[in-house]
Structures are given as structure tokens and as C-alpha cells.
Amino acid sequence: MNIKTTINATSSTAINTESKTKNNNTIFRESMRGLHTWIGLVPSWILYFMFITGSVGYFNSEITHWMEPETPYFSEMASQADMLFMAEQRLKQVAPNANEWYIGFPSERNNSFTISWEQELSADESNNLNDEEKEARENELNGEELLNPQTGLPLQYLNGAKEARDTGGGNDLYVMHYALKYLPDNVALYLVIFCTLFMLVAIITGIIIHKKIFKDFFTFRKGEKQRSWLDMHNISAVFTLPFQLMITYSGLLFFIGSLFPLLEFSPVAVVGFDLPNMVQSQGDTEKMSPKNKQILDLVLKEVFNQDQATAAAGISVPTVPLNTLLAELKTHQPDQKMSYITVDNFNDKNAKISIYINVENRVNNTTEAFTYQGISGKLISSPNNKGFSATELKSTILNLHEGNFSPILLRWFYFFTGLMGAAMIATGSTLWVAKRRLKNEKSTSPSKGFKVVELLNISTIVGLLIAVAAYFWANRLLPIDLVERHEWEINVMFITWGLTFIYPMLRPLKRAWFELLYIAAVAYLLLPVINLLTTNRHLGNSIMQGDWVNVSFDVTIIFFGLVFVLAAKRAQQKQLAGSLSTSANSKPSANLKPLAKVITS
Amino acid sequence: MILFGFVFIFIAFISLSLAMKRHYDEIHKHLAKENLAANKVLLNRATFKKQQTIYRLFAVLSLLLSYFCCINDIGIALGLVYWTALLTLAAFIQAMLLTYQAQWLYQLALYIGLIPLVSKITQLKVQKQA
Numbered sequence: 201m202n203i204k205t206t207i208n209a210t211s212s213t214a215i216n217t218e219s220k221t222k223n224n225n226t227i228f229r230e231s232m233r234g235l236h237t238w239i240g241l242v243p244s245w246i247l248y249f250m251f252i253t254g255s256v257g258y259f260n261s262e263i264t265h266w267m268e269p270e271t272p273y274f275s276e277m278a279s280q281a282d283m284l285f286m287a288e289q290r291l292k293q294v295a296p297n298a299n300e301w302y303i304g305f306p307s308e309r310n311n312s313f314t315i316s317w318e319q320e321l322s323a324d325e326s327n328n329l330n331d332e333e334k335e336a337r338e339n340e341l342n343g344e345e346l347l348n349p350q351t352g353l354p355l356q357y358l359n360g361a362k363e364a365r366d367t368g369g370g371n372d373l374y375v376m377h378y379a380l381k382y383l384p385d386n387v388a389l390y391l392v393i394f395c396t397l398f399m400l401v402a403i404i405t406g407i408i409i410h411k412k413i414f415k416d417f418f419t420f421r422k423g424e425k426q427r428s429w430l431d432m433h434n435i436s437a438v439f440t441l442p443f444q445l446m447i448t449y450s451g452l453l454f455f456i457g458s459l460f461p462l463l464e465f466s467p468v469a470v471v472g473f474d475l476p477n478m479v480q481s482q483g484d485t486e487k488m489s490p491k492n493k494q495i496l497d498l499v500l501k502e503v504f505n506q507d508q509a510t511a512a513a514g515i516s517v518p519t520v521p522l523n524t525l526l527a528e529l530k531t532h533q534p535d536q537k538m539s540y541i542t543v544d545n546f547n548d549k550n551a552k553i554s555i556y557i558n559v560e561n562r563v564n565n566t567t568e569a570f571t572y573q574g575i576s577g578k579l580i581s582s583p584n585n586k587g588f589s590a591t592e593l594k595s596t597i598l599n600l601h602e603g604n605f606s607p608i609l610l611r612w613f614y615f616f617t618g619l620m621g622a623a624m625i626a627t628g629s630t631l632w633v634a635k636r637r638l639k640n641e642k643s644t645s646p647s648k649g650f651k652v653v654e655l656l657n658i659s660t661i662v663g664l665l666i667a668v669a670a671y672f673w674a675n676r677l678l679p680i681d682l683v684e685r686h687e688w689e690i691n692v693m694f695i696t697w698g699l700t701f702i703y704p705m706l707r708p709l710k711r712a713w714f715e716l717l718y719i720a721a722v723a724y725l726l727l728p729v730i731n732l733l734t735t736n737r738h739l740g741n742s743i744m745q746g747d748w749v750n751v752s753f754d755v756t757i758i759f760f761g762l763v764f765v766l767a768a769k770r771a772q773q774k775q776l777a778g779s780l781s782t783s784a785n786s787k788p789s790a791n792l793k794p795l796a797k798v799i800t801s
Numbered sequence: 802m803i804l805f806g807f808v809f810i811f812i813a814f815i816s817l818s819l820a821m822k823r824h825y826d827e828i829h830k831h832l833a834k835e836n837l838a839a840n841k842v843l844l845n846r847a848t849f850k851k852q853q854t855i856y857r858l859f860a861v862l863s864l865l866l867s868y869f870c871c872i873n874d875i876g877i878a879l880g881l882v883y884w885t886a887l888l889t890l891a892a893f894i895q896a897m898l899l900t901y902q903a904q905w906l907y908q909l910a911l912y913i914g915l916i917p918l919v920s921k922i923t924q925l926k927v928q929k930q931a
Contacts, residue, residue, distance in 0.1 A: 418818045418892070420900040439892040442885045563878045600882070610879070613886035620889070 229409055236405035237632065241653070243395035244629045245660040246380075248622055250395070252664055253377040255618030256370065258603060258611055261309045263370025266753040267675045269737040270361040273311055273747040277349035280305055280538050281526055286352020287315050288522050291546075295319065295343070299512065301543040306349055307558070308608065311749070313355075316344035359736070366685040367675055373668070378454070381690065393455050400448045406437060413438060426634045433627035436620045443617045444624070450601035453594065513549040519574040525553060528579060529570060533557055539567050543574075551575060564596045566605045626661045633657060655704050662716040663700025665764075669723035670696035672757075676727075676734045710775045717768035724761030728754045802874040803883055805917045809867035810884075810891040813860040815910045818899060820856035822849055827903045828910075 256263065265271065277283070287303040295301065295317035304314040319341040320326075321334060329337060346355040357363060380388040407413070417438065420431045437444065457463065474492050481487035488496065522541070536557040544552040551574020556567045568583035599605055603614045633654050640646045674692035678685055704712035731754065732738035742750035818824035871887070872880030898906050 415821065418814070418821075418824060418896045418899050420896050422900050435893070435896050439889045439896070443889065561875045561879050563882070605879070606882070610883060610886065613883075613890070617886065617889055620893070 229411070232405040232408045236402055236409055239398045239405070240402035240628055241632050243398045244625050245656050246391065246395045247399055248625045248629075248660050249380075249664060250377050250392070251618055251622035251625060252668065253373050255615050255622065256668065257374030257377050258614045258618065260370030260374045262749045262753060263373065264367075265311060265749050266737075267367045267369045267672070268364035269735040270357040270359060270364045271312070271346075271355070272358050273745060273749070274306070274349050275746040277306060277313075278352070281523055283313060283349055283352065284526070284538075284541070285521075285523050287313075287347065290345070290347060290352060290354075291315055291317060291543075294345070296547070298341075299545060301546060302344075302540065303543075304540040305538050307537075307539065311349075313347045313349040314344060315347060316342075318342045361680075365675075365680050366682075367689060368686040372686065372690060373671070376690075381694065389455070389458060393452070393458060396448055396451045396455075400452065403437070403441075403444050403448060407441070410434065410438070426631070429627055429631040429634050433624060433631055436624040436627060440617050440620045440624070444621055446597075446600055447618075447621070450597045453597055454601070510544065510550045510552060512545040515549040516547055517549045517551075517575045519543075519547050519551045519553075520577040522553065524577055525555065525572050528572070528577065529555060529557075532570065532582060536560075545574070547574075549575060552580070560607075563599050563605050564592060566599075626657075629653065629657050630661070654709060655701070658704045658709065658713055658716065659697070659701040662713070662720055663697050663703075665760075666700055666716065666720045666723050667693045667697035669720065669727060669757075672727055673723070673730060676730050710778070714768045714771035714775060717764050717771055721761050721764035721768055724757050724764060727757050727761075802870050803887070805920075806867040806870035806884060807887045807891060808913055808916050809863045809870060810887050811895065812910070812914055813863035813867065814891050814895040815906060815913075816856045816860035816863065818895065818906075819910070820853045820860070824899055825849070827899055828906050830903065 265273070278286070283305060284303065291298075291301050291303070298317035298319045300318045302314070302316045302318075304312070304316075306313050321329075321337060321341070325337060326334065347353065348355050378392055379385075380391065383391070410416075416431070416434060420435055421427050452459065473495055474489055477489045477492055481492070522543070536559065539556045539558045541556065542554045544550070544554075553572045553574055555570045555572070557570070559566050559568055565583075565587075569581075570579065570583070571581045572578065573580050603611065606614060633650070636647075636650055640650045671689055671693040674689040678688055678692070682688055700716060703716065707715060728739055732740075737747070737750055739751065739754045742748075742754065819828065867887070868880075868884055871884040874880075875883070895906075898909075
């Protein structure tokens with residue numbers, strides 16, 4: 201700006217072009233401002249829902265652990281070699297003829313030691329039984345079990361329970377983040393896609409219209425009516441800008457198949473599939489022509505590093521004990537922990553064992569597979585770093601969004617930044633209301649849309665948080681043997697949210713804000729008490745047992761309860777101060793100056 | 802190492818805010834109360850511009866140093882992710898402190914650089930003994 205004015209002073213002919221450029225910049229910025237306001241406001245409540253459920257979703261395993269208090273927590277476990285031996289014995293006992301075994305080891309986040317098995321229907325069965333009978337038979341043949349990581353026996357649940365209570369856990373909250381709820385699949389899909397797209401536009405236009413992005417970087421003017429909201433909106437947006445850009449773009453990338461449906465046909469043309477047969481087979485390998493099957497095998501192997509499953513030869517040859525493979529594995533990867541193991545066709549000639557290990561300090565390919573031949577224990581394939589750059593780039597971006605590679609500290613960072621993103625949205629819609637409040641209060645025909653936005657603001661911003669607490673309350677209070685219990689927990693959550701929509705219609709709006717905040721504070725602070733009254737996994741017990749997952753859940757809930765108490769107190773003080781000053785005493789001119797500044801900045 | 806990264810980012814942000822007159826005045830306001838001649842501390846525009854470039858240069862160097870601290874132990878993939886997360890956290894703490902407790906920032910600016918220094922010296926001492 202200084203350089204421009206210098207040029208202006210030295211040359212008069214430059215003045216016209218300079219003011220023209222300035223006008224163009226201003227016009228561009230003004231048009232982006234209108235776009236940012238509206239395209240930011242319209243999806244803001246759904247985006248707030250997505251941000252809250254998404255941030256909570258980063259801790260889905262931990263929340264599930266809290267929501268299943270019958271599942272014991274093991275702070276000490278057997279070594280992975282011992283666990284592998286015990287799992288193998290148990291699987292030989294329950295599923296000796298299964299086509300595929302799965303052994304999942306406990307990880308840092310997930311304390312459960314899982315085994316599962318799958319067996320295909322025999323040829324007679326798949327030909328002669330109808331669909332219902334087939335399903336029943338499959339349920340008999342397939343199964344999964346949780347084992348005790350210290351003894352290898354089937355897990356004994358606490359308090360004489362036979363199984364963990366039927367709950368969606370943290371995972372249901374996380375799934376709502378992209379699939380919403382109660383909507384038909386297609387509707388939810390396109391709603392989420394458009395909201396994400398609008399958010400990307402809102403972020404980019406936000407950067408454009410934020411003229412003083414460096415000058416106002418650390419600015420937070422507290423205590424002012426509108427400027428404080430604007431400053432908070434700027435802070436929560438600008439500080440988390442890399443995250444916001446990444447999360448929105450990668451969020452869109454998840455849906456790239458739906459956004460650009462013709463992409464699915466492009467490999468067909470390039471690789472040389474026989475298109476009519478491919479369409480007819482609908483991906484079922486048995487209906488494909490031999491040429492298509494050959495090309496598909498090649499594509500899976502070269503592009504996705506997947507081998508097609510080999511069928512059982514039917515010849516019984518004993519498989520080597522799985523522990524003997526660990527010695528071989530140590531020569532390649534001395535320290536890495538195993539994530540899970542799959543065994544195909546145990547005790548068969550074509551037995552194949554794949555050991556998947558966790559690789560740290562990576563965003564992409566955090567699990568790598570070593571495949572061994574069952575009858576000899578020989579290494580068939582080890583991880584290769586083959587990969588097409590496009591698929592590697594896509595999976596890196598998507599992994600950044602999901603954050604599954606992240607250790608616990610980074611996960612907390614993701615959670616914190618996600619909540620700041622929710623604050624960005626909340627401050628944005630509050631700012632929209634604050635800017636138009638004066639005009640609407642003074643006018644004779646107040647806009648209905650304004651009223652709707654006001655109500656939506658309060659019921660979404662505070663109401664959703666109360667609803668999440670209600671989900672946890674329902675987990676502790678609903679009867680254990682309720683039919684479809686996991687659905688009812690979610691129903692309670694949405695019923696509570698619905699009630700918070702009705703509440704501000706019945707109360708004066710300004711009071712409704714801090715009253716709902718107090719209700720939220722009570723809902724969160726009482727949750728550990730409910731936990732104490734209904735289970736024996738309360739905070740005291742968790743600390744003594746060293747169950748740090750449950751401890752951090754309870755402590756975080758208490759922390760948020762206290763935050764709501766503070767917020768409610770602030771809001772109440774402001775409301776009292778506002779109601780004490782009459783319209784004569786309040787200084788409208790003092791308020792208009794920053795208003796004008798904000799509009800023109 | 803990530804802790805060092807955080808310390809250097811925080812130092813960089815303090816330096817960047819000191820480079821802006823508005824925040825410089827905020828941080829020095831508590832000194833001005835004791836100083837009868839307030840303009841001794843709250844500099845005029847000309848003097849200020851000279852030290853602005855120094856503060857900004859120092860901040861950029863500090864940010865670069867923090868970046869290398871972050872990617873040193875754990876590689877560039879996770880290091881970059883941690884770095885951006887620490888940028889967010891440090892900036893947020895900085896903005897809140899500027900508004901609510903500017904005097905803490907003054908003390909922090911003086912002493913926070915000692916954390917990596919002391920830590921490194923004790924580490925070297927332990928290594929020497931072992």
C-alpha cells in the first residue's frame with residue numbers, strides 16, 4: 201500500500217490506473233464477502249454437527265470402552281508371542297475347519313484381544329438352501345470372540361454379565377459424522393457432499409476477505425459486542441487454517457466416486473477389460489469371463505498389492521505352529537508390534553498366513569503385511585514400496601483426515617483443532633445474528649429468517665452438546681435388555697436435541713442462552729455421578745485400576761462441564777448488565793463506530 | 802524434541818506480536834504504569850519500524866528452527882503434522898495471553914528460551930557421565 205501511494209504522488213497519470221485497480225480489488229473483495237456470508241451461513245448447523253461428531257470420533261475406541269463398562273480393562277497383558285499361541289489353541293478348538301481365521305491383538309487405543317473365523321458354505325449348501333437358510337447357516341459357521349489377553353480364555357465380563365451391553369459406542373457417533381442419521385442414504389450423502397463443498401468455498405472466500413490477516417493475527421478485543429465475535433471467528437479460523445483446508449478438501453476426496461461418477465469407468469478403458477461382460481458380472485468374479493478375471497487379478501496385485509484368495513486344495517497338511525513364524529519375522533522387523541494376523545485355510549496344503557505389523561512415524565501404509573506359506577513357514581511376500589503416486593497421494597490425504605496414524609498426543613491435537621473448527625462455525629453464525637440484531641429489533645417488520653437463524657443458533661450450538669451428553673446418560677440409564685438398545689441411545693440423543701429446539705421458543709431468547717448453558721453444565725457434571733451410581737467403573741475405581749482411558753473420559757467430561765458453567769455465568773452477567781441499562785442509557789453511537797469499521801474493513 | 806519445537810514456535814509468535822505496535826504496547830503497558838514518562842517505553846513510530854524488521858527476522862529464524870526440531874526425531878511425515886498442530890496451539894495460547902495476561906508474556910519472552918538450553922545442558926551432562 202505504501203509503494204502504491206508513493207507512485208501516486210510522483211505521477212498523476214498513474215492515479216487513474218491505481219484507483220481503478222483499487223476499485224477492482226474492493227469490488228472483488230465485496231463480492232467474496234457476500235458469498236462468504238451466505239454460503240457460510242446456510243450449511244453452518246449441519247457443519248457444526250459434523251465437526252462435533254467428527255472431533256468426538258477421533259476418540260471412538262476410547263468412548264466405546266467407557267460405554268461398555270462390563271468389559272474389563274487389562275493394564276498388563278501377555279506378550280504378543282504368548283497371545284498368538286493362545287489364540288491359535290482357541291481357534292483350533294472352535295473353528296478347525298474354517299476358511300479364514302483372524303487374530304486381532306490389543307493396541308494402544310483398543311484393549312481388546314479378538315479372534316474371528318469365517319467358513320464358506322459347502323457346494324451343496326449354497327445350491328440347495330434358500331437365502332434365509334443360507335444366512336442362518338452362515339451365522340452358525342462364522343463367529344467372533346473376545347479373549348482374555350492374560351489367559352487366552354474367552355473373556356469373562358464383569359458383574360456376571362454374559363456380554364457387553366448393546367451399545368453403538370463411540371463408533372456410532374463417528375459414523376453420524378459422514379452418514380448423518382434417519383435420512384435415506386442418498387440424501388445424507390449428497391447433503392454432506394454439498395455442505396463440505398460450501399465449507400471449502402466459505403474458507404477460501406474467508407481468506408480473501410480477511411484483509412488484515414497478518415495485522416490482526418493475534419488480535420482479540422474482548423468485551424465488545426460485535427468485534428469480539430469477529431475476532432474470535434478470525435482466531436478460530438486462521439489459527440486452524442491448515443487443518444481446515446486439509447479436512448475440507450480431504451472430506452470431499454472421500455466422495456470422489458460420487459462427485460465424479462465417470463471416474464469409475466476410466467480404468468476399464470485403459471486396462472482393457474471387456475466392458476459388457478464386466479457390467480454384466482457386477483464385480484462377481486464367478487460371472488466374469490476368464491480374460492476379465494485375469495486382468496482383475498493383475499490390477500489387484502499391481503495397483504492394490506492384494507492377492508486374490510486362494511481356495512483350499514482339500515488336502516490336509518499340518519500347518520506350522522504360528523509362533524515359529526515370529527522368529528523369522530524378527531529378522532525383518534525386530535521391534536515392530538503386530539497389529540493382526542489372518543490365516544487362510546489352516547491345516548491345508550494351500551494354507552497362507554499374513555502377519556500385519558504396525559509401522560510408526562508414517563501417515564501412509566501404517567500397516568504392512570508379511571505373508572508366509574503354511575506348510576513350510578517360508579516367507580512368500582514382504583511389503584514392497586510399490587505404489588502408483590496417485591493412489592499414494594489419495595491415501596495420504598485421506599489418512600490425514602482420519603488421523604488413524606496418530607499417537608495419543610496428536611489425537612488430542614486433532615480433537616482440540618476440531619473443536620476450534622466447531623467454534624469457527626458457531627462464532628460465524630453468531631456474528632451473522634449480531635450484525636443484524638439492531639436492525640431487526642428496531643424495524644417494524646422483523647425478518648422471519650432472522651428469527652429462524654437465531655433459534656437454530658442457540659439450539660444447535662448449545663443443544664447439540666446437551667444431546668451428546670444425553671447419549672452418554674442413555675448409555676448408563678437405559679435398561680440392559682431393551683430391544684435395539686443401541687438405536688434407542690441415539691434416539692434419546694436426538695429427542696434431547698429436539699427438545700432444545702423447542703426450549704428457546706418458550707423462553708425469552710437472551711435468557712434461553714445461559715439457561716441452556718447451565719443445563720449443559722449440569723448434564724456434563726452429573727455424568728460422572730451417574731457413572732458412579734450405575735456402574736463400578738467410576739473415576740475412583742478407574743484411577744486405582746490404572747484404566748487411563750476411563751479416567752481421561754471422566755476428567756474431560758468434568759472439564760467441559762466446568763467450561764459450560766463459566767460460559768453460562770458470563771452469559772448471565774452480560775444479560776443482566778444489558779437489561780439494567782435502558783435504551784436511553786445505552787450508547788448506540790458508540791456501538792455503531794466499530795460496526796462501521798467492521799463493515800468497511 | 803517436539804517440546805523444543807513448541808518452545809521455539811512460542812518464541813517466534815511472541816517476537817511476531819512484539820513486531821506489531823498494538824501488541825508491543827499491550828505487553829509493555831504494565832511497565833508504563835511504573836514509568837512516569839510512558840513514552841520512554843511506548844516507542845514512537847520511527848524507532849519502532851527499525852526494530853520491527855529485527856523482530857520479524859528473529860521470528861522467521863525461530864520458526865525454521867522449530868520446524869527442524871519437529872522433523873528431527875520422527876521424520877517429515879509426522880513432523881509436519883505436529884508442526885502445524887503446534888502452530889495452532891501456540892498461536893491460540895499467545896492470543897489469549899495477549900488479551901488477558903499480557904504481563905505473563907513479558908516474563909515468558911525472557912525466560913522461555915532457557916528451557917531448551919537447560920534441557921540440552923543437562924542431557925549433555927548425563928551423557929558425559931554415562
